[in-house]
Amino acid sequence: MKPRVDVLGAGLFAAAMAVAPLFLNAYQVDVLNSIGLYALLALGLNLILGEAGLFNMGHAAFYAMGAYTAAILNTRYQIPVLWTLPLSGAVAGAFALAVARPVVHLRGDYLLIVTIGVGEIVRIALVNDVFGITGGANGIFGIGRPRLFGLVIRRPEQFFYLIWGFVALTIFLFLRLKRSRFGRALNFLREDEVAAEGSGIDTAYYKLVVFGLGAAWAGMAGTLFAAKMTIISPESFSFWESVVLFMIVILGGAGSIPGVLLAAFLVVGLPELFREFAGARMLVFGLVMMVMMVVRPQGLWPARGRQKWLAVSGKALGP
Amino acid sequence: MKAAEPTVEREQRSLLTLGEVTKSFGGLTAVDKVSFAVEAGSVVGLIGPNGAGKTTVFNLITGHYQPNHGDIRFAGQRLNGLPTHRIIMLGIARTFQNIRLFQQLSALENALAGCHYRMRGGILAGMFGFLPYQRRAEQEAVERSVGELEFVGLNQKVATVAKNLSYGDQRRLEIARALTTQPRLLILDEPAGGMNEQETEALIGLIEQIRARGITILLIEHDMRLVMRACEKLVVLEHGGKIAEGSPEQVRNDPRVIEAYLGTEDEV
Amino acid sequence: MEEFFQQLTNGLAVGGIYALIALGYTMVYGVLKLINFAHGDLFTYGAYLGLTLLTSLALTDRLGFAMGVLVLALMVMGLVAVLGAILERAAYRPLRQSPRLSAVVSALGASIFLQNTLMLIYGPRFQVYPDNILPAATLNIFGLYLPLMRVLIVLVSVLMMVGLYLFIQKTKIGTAIRAAAIDQDAARLMGIDVNRVIMLVFLVGPALGGAAGLMVGLYYGQINFTMGWIYGMKAFTAAILGGIGNIPGAMVGGLLLGVIEALGAAYISIAWKDAIAFCVLILILIVRPTGLLGERVADKV
Numbered sequence: 001m002k003p004r005v006d007v008l009g010a011g012l013f014a015a016a017m018a019v020a021p022l023f024l025n026a027y028q029v030d031v032l033n034s035i036g037l038y039a040l041l042a043l044g045l046n047l048i049l050g051e052a053g054l055f056n057m058g059h060a061a062f063y064a065m066g067a068y069t070a071a072i073l074n075t076r077y078q079i080p081v082l083w084t085l086p087l088s089g090a091v092a093g094a095f096a097l098a099v100a101r102p103v104v105h106l107r108g109d110y111l112l113i114v115t116i117g118v119g120e121i122v123r124i125a126l127v128n129d130v131f132g133i134t135g136g137a138n139g140i141f142g143i144g145r146p147r148l149f150g151l152v153i154r155r156p157e158q159f160f161y162l163i164w165g166f167v168a169l170t171i172f173l174f175l176r177l178k179r180s181r182f183g184r185a186l187n188f189l190r191e192d193e194v195a196a197e198g199s200g201i202d203t204a205y206y207k208l209v210v211f212g213l214g215a216a217w218a219g220m221a222g223t224l225f226a227a228k229m230t231i232i233s234p235e236s237f238s239f240w241e242s243v244v245l246f247m248i249v250i251l252g253g254a255g256s257i258p259g260v261l262l263a264a265f266l267v268v269g270l271p272e273l274f275r276e277f278a279g280a281r282m283l284v285f286g287l288v289m290m291v292m293m294v295v296r297p298q299g300l301w302p303a304r305g306r307q308k309w310l311a312v313s314g315k316a317l318g319p
Numbered sequence: 320m321k322a323a324e325p326t327v328e329r330e331q332r333s334l335l336t337l338g339e340v341t342k343s344f345g346g347l348t349a350v351d352k353v354s355f356a357v358e359a360g361s362v363v364g365l366i367g368p369n370g371a372g373k374t375t376v377f378n379l380i381t382g383h384y385q386p387n388h389g390d391i392r393f394a395g396q397r398l399n400g401l402p403t404h405r406i407i408m409l410g411i412a413r414t415f416q417n418i419r420l421f422q423q424l425s426a427l428e429n430a431l432a433g434c435h436y437r438m439r440g441g442i443l444a445g446m447f448g449f450l451p452y453q454r455r456a457e458q459e460a461v462e463r464s465v466g467e468l469e470f471v472g473l474n475q476k477v478a479t480v481a482k483n484l485s486y487g488d489q490r491r492l493e494i495a496r497a498l499t500t501q502p503r504l505l506i507l508d509e510p511a512g513g514m515n516e517q518e519t520e521a522l523i524g525l526i527e528q529i530r531a532r533g534i535t536i537l538l539i540e541h542d543m544r545l546v547m548r549a550c551e552k553l554v555v556l557e558h559g560g561k562i563a564e565g566s567p568e569q570v571r572n573d574p575r576v577i578e579a580y581l582g583t584e585d586e587v
Numbered sequence: 588m589e590e591f592f593q594q595l596t597n598g599l600a601v602g603g604i605y606a607l608i609a610l611g612y613t614m615v616y617g618v619l620k621l622i623n624f625a626h627g628d629l630f631t632y633g634a635y636l637g638l639t640l641l642t643s644l645a646l647t648d649r650l651g652f653a654m655g656v657l658v659l660a661l662m663v664m665g666l667v668a669v670l671g672a673i674l675e676r677a678a679y680r681p682l683r684q685s686p687r688l689s690a691v692v693s694a695l696g697a698s699i700f701l702q703n704t705l706m707l708i709y710g711p712r713f714q715v716y717p718d719n720i721l722p723a724a725t726l727n728i729f730g731l732y733l734p735l736m737r738v739l740i741v742l743v744s745v746l747m748m749v750g751l752y753l754f755i756q757k758t759k760i761g762t763a764i765r766a767a768a769i770d771q772d773a774a775r776l777m778g779i780d781v782n783r784v785i786m787l788v789f790l791v792g793p794a795l796g797g798a799a800g801l802m803v804g805l806y807y808g809q810i811n812f813t814m815g816w817i818y819g820m821k822a823f824t825a826a827i828l829g830g831i832g833n834i835p836g837a838m839v840g841g842l843l844l845g846v847i848e849a850l851g852a853a854y855i856s857i858a859w860k861d862a863i864a865f866c867v868l869i870l871i872l873i874v875r876p877t878g879l880l881g882e883r884v885a886d887k888v
């Protein structure tokens with residue numbers, strides 16, 4: 001039975017991750033933390049790009065919104081950084097809704113260009129110290145360490161459990177979402193927008209809402225990033241961050257949660273293994289993107305779809 | 320016989336009425352002051368040569384296009400300006416001339432799309448929902464979808480991915496998906512397109528069965544045997560304008576229709 | 588007033604460069620309905636090849652400024668055209684029948700690849716065009732002192748655009764390109780070799796883009812391996828502004844965007860200069876997605 005293999009695999013992976021910090025040094029744990037943050041961001045982007053099929057290449061803008069919201073609230077108003085999590089998500093989500101509303105109807109690659117534009121405008125605004133609160137090109141420093149249940153989180157392995165705990169929660173919630181009415185609507189949208197609308201689905205609403213949701217997740221990831229780094233600056237949210245996230249989703253397999261995790265490990269982790277070739281990293285990525293589209297466009301670990309699960313319930317109900 | 324009824328009475332019984340509907344694209348008038356009514360419970364055929372504007376009429380009814388002039392009314396409600404999904408929710412469902420299924424999804428998932436708007440639950444319900452009513456609603460949706468798939472004869476293909484279905488099965492799946500929206504009016508755009516003789520025969524039976532469920536049908540079709548057998552009223556379009564309307568016999572004998580359309584159709 | 592005209596002419600020069608790059612986007616889009624994300628990087632190759640050829644062959648020393656630059660331009664255009672054709676073969680042709688997303692991703696991959704190849708060869712730092720071989724002359728036009736290069740850029744880019752326009756409108760090959768842009772299948776039925784048309788488009792567009800790269804090198808003196816990205820985005824904005832798929836549109840859009848940006852930088856804020864172009868891009872897509880003269884881009888039934 002395939003589902004049992006899945007559960008077993010997921011369980012083994014979770015167990016391995018849970019004990020990983022015991023066997024790794026601080027640097028290695030820190031790499032895993034980076035992977036976790038990218039996984040978190042890519043899981044959010046996967047809803048927009050993988051499940052709903054909307055080309056978003058400005059995800060870093062929403063990430064930045066969350067990180068700056070957390071940083072500003074923490075440094076100016078001394079609000080504990082983890083408390084800002086919901087608000088950072090809300091700010092990033094609301095921003096995404098406002099931005100996406102007039103453009104979300106655009107055809108695929110135009111939406112892509114517009115989201116690139118939005119990402120750049122946000123970055124330029126941050127560099128130019130918009131409203132005098134973003135600290136310009138230097139960014140914001142002195143963000144407080146997060147506290148959880150009275151414990152101050154500062155060591156990499158502590159962050160590891162914070163970040164990967166959030167990743168685990170995200171996977172759980174998104175898996176449920178994927179199987180729900182909402183998740184199905186996103187897939188209908190991706191497969192054929194006209195047919196979805198013609199089946200009574202308010203496609204404009206779903207496009208907008210999924211943008212907001214994915215962005216809200218990026219915003220929360222931004223909070224974790226700000227808490228981990230204690231310094232944030234515009235260069236962390238460049239266009240290339242959006243490209244890397246886009247790549248993680250596409251290379252892993254659009255709409256596939258295990259695929260996205262795998263790709264996060266490969267895209268973020270592999271360059272750390274081959275540090276002496278760091279200069280060639282992007283070159284290799286570019287080449288991989290081109291080759292993948294020819295030999296394996298569905299991604300490394302494509303989504304299997306729900307037909308198996310549905311076949312079971314369908315048969316159970318049959319005559 | 321129907322044409323002899325007083326207009327008022329016909330208005331009351333008609334489910335869908337088009338009043339002088341006009342649509343132009345740039346300089347080209349695709350639909351020119353077309354008026355007709357579809358009586359509740361009937362099967363009406365919209366016929367005409369290629370490029371006569373038939374599919375455009377369908378797209379106007381379902382809100383994919385907005386008319387430049389004229390009124391479209393469904394069960395007394397004006398449809399002009401409504402987005403497509405709202406029109407579907409009012410009780411109109413449709414299929415597409417160039418099949419538009421969710422290709423990567425199973426037949427069951429395709430059919431579930433039609434149940435969507437009658438269900439509830441958004442992001443939060445999807446993420447956190449453990450409530451019994453949601454499970455029940457899911458269950459009901461699956462039951463309804465399976466039921467419609469069986470109704471159109473796809474019992475064995477419930478779990479098959481849409482793109483792997485045969486052409487005829489894909490057309491049937493589109494009908495099943497439309498039926499799961501529980502429409503009062505079903506609009507079929509060339510349902511027999513690409514079907515062989517047996518499949519067409521089965522389709523005629525299916526149309527009869529759909530009608531027996533009390534669902535009104537408006538269809539575009541080039542297969543004249545199907546049109547003549549399944550429809551009780553025909554509306555003939557040419558160059559975007561209506562040139563005839565009436566029973567199949569009346570239309571068949573109408574000199575303008577013979578000249579414009581049927582004369583070139585060797586099947587008749 | 589002097590300041591205004593200086594900015595205006597500067598805007599026209601930059602706009603001419605945008606327009607030349609935009610032509611490449613618009614032609615490819617017209618025929619393939621694909622945004623060639625790597626086009627901006629071909630422009631960068633023009634700038635780098637120009638620098639390398641200029642310094643290694645010492646063309647201006649041997650042939651004088653005018654002749655030297657002309658030969659240089661022809662060489663750069665030829666080489667970048669070949670690169671464009673290779674790009675089409677390697678990144679796009681295998682995906683002709685694939686979904687849109689695949690081609691978009693491949694285009695981005697090609698862009699990243701091209702950019703980083705340059706980085707590995709030349710290093711990440713700015714490269715500088717030698718300033719001793721370029722005449723620093725200024726022209727006096729109606730009492731306005733304008734740098735010679737600025738005037739040349741405007742003239743040359745307009746000449747090239749007009750040349751391309753005539754080529755597309757008046758020649759048989761141009762007619763084939765237009766036919767393929769309207770309906771590839773119909774064009775094929777009429778005996779047009781669509782593959783050759785596509786190849787041609789990928790030769791001509793990059794050639795113009797390469798020329799633009801050379802001009803940027805000569806005009807500003809400084810080039811960087813990432814500059815193709817920002818120039819590419821702006822040129823694409825110009826193509827959208829004019830109406831994508833539309834050749835006169837790309838020219839109008841390019842010049843207009845150059846002027847808007849120059850005046851915006853001068854009178855609003857230089858720090859927001861790059862954001863101005865992106866705002867124009869988003870606004871035009873919201874308000875008038877067909878551009879000033881062009882095709883619709885929102886999805887149709």
